[in-house]
Amino acid sequence: MRIGVLGTGMVGATLASGLVGIGHEVMMGARSATSDKAAGWAQAAGAKAGHGDFAAAAAFAELAIVAVLGTATLEVARLAGAQNLAGKVVIDTTNPLDFSQGMPATLIPDFANTTSLGEALQAALPGARLVKALNTMSHRLMVEPARVPGVHDVFLCGDDEAAKAAVIELLRSFGWTSFVDLGPLSAARATEGLMPFWLRLMGRFGGPDFNYHMVRAE
Amino acid sequence: MRIGVLGTGMVGATLASGLVGIGHEVMMGARSATSDKAAGWAQAAGAKAGHGDFAAAAAFAELAIVAVLGTATLEVARLAGAQNLAGKVVIDTTNPLDFSQGMPATLIPDFANTTSLGEALQAALPGARLVKALNTMSHRLMVEPARVPGVHDVFLCGDDEAAKAAVIELLRSFGWTSFVDLGPLSAARATEGLMPFWLRLMGRFGGPDFNYHMVRAE
Numbered sequence: 001m002r003i004g005v006l007g008t009g010m011v012g013a014t015l016a017s018g019l020v021g022i023g024h025e026v027m028m029g030a031r032s033a034t035s036d037k038a039a040g041w042a043q044a045a046g047a048k049a050g051h052g053d054f055a056a057a058a059a060f061a062e063l064a065i066v067a068v069l070g071t072a073t074l075e076v077a078r079l080a081g082a083q084n085l086a087g088k089v090v091i092d093t094t095n096p097l098d099f100s101q102g103m104p105a106t107l108i109p110d111f112a113n114t115t116s117l118g119e120a121l122q123a124a125l126p127g128a129r130l131v132k133a134l135n136t137m138s139h140r141l142m143v144e145p146a147r148v149p150g151v152h153d154v155f156l157c158g159d160d161e162a163a164k165a166a167v168i169e170l171l172r173s174f175g176w177t178s179f180v181d182l183g184p185l186s187a188a189r190a191t192e193g194l195m196p197f198w199l200r201l202m203g204r205f206g207g208p209d210f211n212y213h214m215v216r217a218e
Numbered sequence: 219m220r221i222g223v224l225g226t227g228m229v230g231a232t233l234a235s236g237l238v239g240i241g242h243e244v245m246m247g248a249r250s251a252t253s254d255k256a257a258g259w260a261q262a263a264g265a266k267a268g269h270g271d272f273a274a275a276a277a278f279a280e281l282a283i284v285a286v287l288g289t290a291t292l293e294v295a296r297l298a299g300a301q302n303l304a305g306k307v308v309i310d311t312t313n314p315l316d317f318s319q320g321m322p323a324t325l326i327p328d329f330a331n332t333t334s335l336g337e338a339l340q341a342a343l344p345g346a347r348l349v350k351a352l353n354t355m356s357h358r359l360m361v362e363p364a365r366v367p368g369v370h371d372v373f374l375c376g377d378d379e380a381a382k383a384a385v386i387e388l389l390r391s392f393g394w395t396s397f398v399d400l401g402p403l404s405a406a407r408a409t410e411g412l413m414p415f416w417l418r419l420m421g422r423f424g425g426p427d428f429n430y431h432m433v434r435a436e
Contacts (some may be wrong), residue, residue, distance in 0.1 A: 038219065104408075106331050113325050113414070152433040182418050188414035190322075196331070197408035203343050209435035214371040214419065217427035 001170075004029055004061030006054055006076055008037040011093060011139040018143025020045050022173050029057025029080065052125030057086035063091070063166070070096040070108060070117055077124040089163045092118050092188075093134045093142075095195045104199045107192070118157075118188030129163035131156055132188040133171070138208030141190040145175045145211075146164060152211035153163075153178045157187035157196075170174055219388075222247055222279030224272055224294055226255040229311060229357040230285035236361025238263050240391050247275025247298065276302035281309070281384070282346075288314040288326065288335055296340040304345030307381045310336050310406070311352045311360070313413045322417045325410065336375075336406030347381035349374055350406040351389070354416060356426035363393045363429075370429035371396045373412075375405035398432055 005016040014028045018079050027050045028040040038051035044124040053058075058064055058080035068076050073094045095181035111117040118132040133156035134142045140176050141147050158164050182190060194212075202208050223234040224247040234244045246269045248256040256269035269275075276282055276298035286294050291312045314329035335349040351374035352360045359365050372394050376382050384405040386397050400408060412430075420426050 080367065109327075113327065113330060148433050148435050150296055150433055180419070181422070182415075187418050190418045193411050193414050195401075196411050200405050200408045201398070205434060206399055206400070207435075211433055213431045213433050214367055215366050215429055215431050216423060217366050217425075 001025070002027070002060055002062045003138065004057035004059075005063040005067055006057055006080055007067035008035060008041065009068065011142075012065075013037075013041050014143060015065055015067055015093075016041060016049070018174065020048050021143075022049065026050070026051050027052055027057040027060040029054040033126070040114060044053055049166050054079040055081045055084055061085070061088060063089045063170070065091040065093060066121065067093050070094050070111070071098075073117055073121055074124050077121055079124075082125050082127060088128060089160075089166050090121075090125060090128040090130050091120050091134065091167055092130055092132045092172040094118075094121070095135050101168055104196060107196065112193065113189065116186070116188035116192050118185055119190065122159075122185055129158070129160040130185060131158035131160070131163050131167045132185060132191060133157075133167055136191050136194050137211050141209065141211060143174050147178075147209050148211050150213075151178050152213040153180050155180050155182060155191050155212070157182040157185055157191065161183045177211070220241070220245070220278055220280045222277075222282040223285055223327055224275055224276035224282060225285035226259065227286065231255075231259050232357040232361060232369075233283055233285055233311075234259060234267070235263055236392060241362075242266065244268070245270055245278040247272040249297065261398040273299045273302055276283060279303070279306060281307045281388070282382075283309040283311060284339065287328070288312050288342040289316075291335055291339055292342050295339055300318065300343050300345060303343050306346060307378075307384050308339075308343060308346040308348050308363075309352065309385055310339050310348055310350045311328050312336075312339070313353050313410050315413055322414060322421070325414065331407065334404070334406035334410050335401055336410065340377075340403055347376070347378040348375050349376040349378070349381050349385045349402060350403060350409060351375075351385055351415050354409055354412050355429050359427065359429060361392050363395075365427050366429050368431075369396050370431040371398050373398050373400060373430070375400040375403055375409065377403045396431070 042051040096108040096117040260269040314326040314335040
C-alpha cells in the first residue's frame with residue numbers, strides 16, 4: 001500500500017521504517033520538500049521510501065498517518081490539505097500534550113475532557129476517515145509489539161467502521177493481536193486522557209516498554 | 219482493625235461489607251447519625267458493623283475510606299473533621315466526575331489535569347495519610363478481585379510510603395496481588411484521569427467486570 005507518514009520525528013520515522021520493513025511504499029511528509037530529516041530517512045530506508053512536503057505525502061497516500069506533536073497537529077493538517085486526504089483512512093497518533101511546564105506533561109485544555117485533538121483533527125480534515133490509534137504507547141512498540149511480552153492492547157476509535165477494520169488489518173501485520181474498539185471518535189477524549197497516566201508510569205518504570213491490557217470477566 | 223467507611227452508597231456499602239467479611243470492625247459514616255441507609259446496612263452486616271455520622275466514623279477509625287461521589291468529597295471531609303483523621307491512613311476512592319450532562323461523564327475541571335480531587339482532599343485533611351487507590355475499578359471488584367480472572371492491577375499513589383504499604387497489606391487480604399505505585403499523591407491527576415476511559419469501556423463491554431493490567435518488558 002502507499003502510505004504517507006506525516007512527521008519526521010521519532011514517531012514518524014519509526015512508523016515509516018516499520019511500514020517499509022513490511023513491504024509498503026512510504027512517503028515521509030515534512031514542512032519542506034527538501035527537509036534534511038525526511039531526505040535522510042528516505043535515503044537510509046531504501047527503494048520503497050520517499051519524501052515530500054506534507055501535501056505531497058498526503059496526495060501520495062492511500063492511507064496516511066499523522067505523527068507529529070499535538071501542538072503542531074492542526075497546522076500539519078492545514079498544510080497537508082483536506083482535499084488530499086478526502087476519502088482516505090487517516091490514523092491519528094497524536095496527543096494534546098503540553099510539555100512547556102516540564103514533566104509530567106499536562107493535557108492542553110482546549111483539546112481535553114469535553115473534546116479532543118482527534119475530533120479537532122477530524123474537523124480540519126472533514127473528508128478523511130479518521131481513526132485514533134497508537135496514541136497510547138511508545139513509538140517503538142507501535143511497530144514491534146513483541147517488545148512487551150504477552151497480550152496487550154491497541155485502543156482505537158473512529159466514526160468509520162470500515163476505516164477501523166483497515167487499521168486493525170494493517171496493525172495485525174506488525175504482530176498486534178488484541179484490539180479494543182472504544183467506539184466513535186469522541187472516545188479520543190478518553191484515550192488521549194490516558195497520556196498523563198502513561199507518562200507517570202514511564203517515569204516509575206524507567207522506560208517506555210510497557211502497555212495496557214484490559215482483562216475481562218468471561 | 220477498626221475501619222471507618224465514609225459513604226452509604228454502593229461503593230461504601232460494598233467496601234464496608236467486604237471489610238466485615240474479612241474480620242474488621244466497621245463503622246459506616248453518613249450525614250446523619252440516624253441515617254436509614256447506614257442503620258440498615260449495620261443491622262444486616264452483624265455484630266462487627268456499626269454506623270454513625272461522618273465525624274463519629276472518622277473518630278472510630280484506625281483506617282478510614284472515603285467512598286462518596288466526587289461532588290460530595292470535600293464536604294464529607296469537612297463533616298468528618300480533619301482532627302478526627304489526623305495521623306490516620308485514609309484511602310481515597312473518589313473521582314471528580316460530572317454526571318450532570320449525562321453519559322459519558324466528564325471530569326470536573328477544577329479537579330483535573332493540573333490538579334486532582336485527591337490533592338484537594340489531602341489539603342482538606344492536612345494531617346491524614348492519604349492514599350489514592352481503588353478509584354479505577356468497579357466497587358464489587360474492589361473487594362473481590364477474582365471477579366476478573368488472572369492478574370490485574372490496583373493503582374495507588376500517595377506521599378506517605380508507610381501508608382501505601384498499609385493499604386497494600388489490607389488489599390492483599392481481599393486477594394489482590396498486583397499493585398502499581400505511581401508515586402506521590404499528585405499522580406491522582408493521572409488515575410482520576412482514567413475514569414472517562416473506564417466509563418467508555420464499561421459501555422462497550424456492557425458491564426463493569428474488567429480491569430487494567432500493565433504489561434512490562436522483562
